[in-house]
Amino acid sequence: MKKIARIAAAAAICIFNTMEAKDAMETLTPKEKSIALSAAYAARGDQNGLKASLADGLDSGVTVNEYKEVLVQVYAYCGFPRSLNALGTFMELLKERGGKDAQGKLPGPLPEGKSLDFGTDNQTKLTGREVKGPLFEFAPAIDEFLKAHLFGDIFARDNLDWRTREVATIAMLAAMDGVESQLKSHIAIGKHNGLSDAQVGEILALVRNGPLGMENTSPFPLGGENAAYSKYFTGKSYLARLTKDGKLGVPVANVTFAPGCRNNWHSHTGGQILIAVGGVGYYQEKGKPAQMLKPGDVVEIAPNVVHWHGAAPDSWFSHLAIECNPETNKNSWFEPPTTDLANAFGE
DSSP, rough: OHHHHHHHHHHHHHHHHHHHHHHHHTOOOOHHHHHHHHHHHHHHHHHHHHHHHHHHHHTTTTTHHHHHHHHHHHHHHHHHHHHHHHHHHHHHHHHTTOOOOOOOOOOOOOSOOHHHHHHHHHHHHHSOOOOHHHHHOHHHHHHHHHHIIIIITTOTTTOOOOHHHHHHHHHHHHHHHSSSHHHHHHHHHHTTTOOOOHHHHHHHHHHHTTTSGGSSSSSOOOEEEEEGGGGEESOOOOEEOOOOOOOOOOOOOEEEOTTOOOOEEEEEOOEEEEEEEEEEEEETTTTTEEEOOOTTEEEOOOTOOEEEHHHETSOOOOEEEEEESTTOOEEOOOOOOOOHHHTTTTO
């Protein structure tokens, strides 16, 4: 019996160690987290956030040449200005640190032959399939530039592996607006090159809570936690009242929702106007489909229309709330919404 107990204990330890190792494999390394954050800040053009992230990354083992590769690659997805500004910030940081940081490996020679040829081969290996379609037939030049320059001249540089390049690319695209299709494609490419669903989720969470975090969601003040109305919200929200002169009769507030936060179904006797100013959110009227809100979207809510609004599950969201007919306007609050946002948007 003692022998059986010892065998069982040893087996349990092996299982625990295996699970622990699997969990470790399922998370990004500290270097990958730093590269993801730095790539996202560079894509946003946030030089202060970038500088702090680069410093953290250097301290966690990212080499100078690895960061150079990431910041050069920024131009392919975000443009030369973002890349040049990021490289300038990095150069300034290295001077401040006194040249103490490890330089790391330089890229080796590019493969022999034409960059279009080995770039096409790289693209096929990266994606797991030949890439073609009507867009590339419509504009053959962009197809050539992608294959020859991005996947040839850049992705053939061997001092940064493809998985790491995809960590950076996913973070860059997640930090930008209007590139959902490209983000979806690169998430698939990242998974084809060794990233797990959990690791992709980590990248998106890092971007959501860093460059796209609550302090960066709106150009208006965040305000304090919206404690007075917390019982009518699922999740945390913040409120900053922007107008002070009651005689003007136009109360305006900036409301910020944490990811996944929504308010209950409710209505206003005097109506309300919402102006989305940051992040991604939703609005829904009773009996109608939900609609996505992005910065610049305006919602005019008629008196007594029952509705709710809030943040996307993976994004902070801010809108200006303009109270209409404030002298007589009263709110009525109802139950929390149960709308399945994934089905509501056909995702």
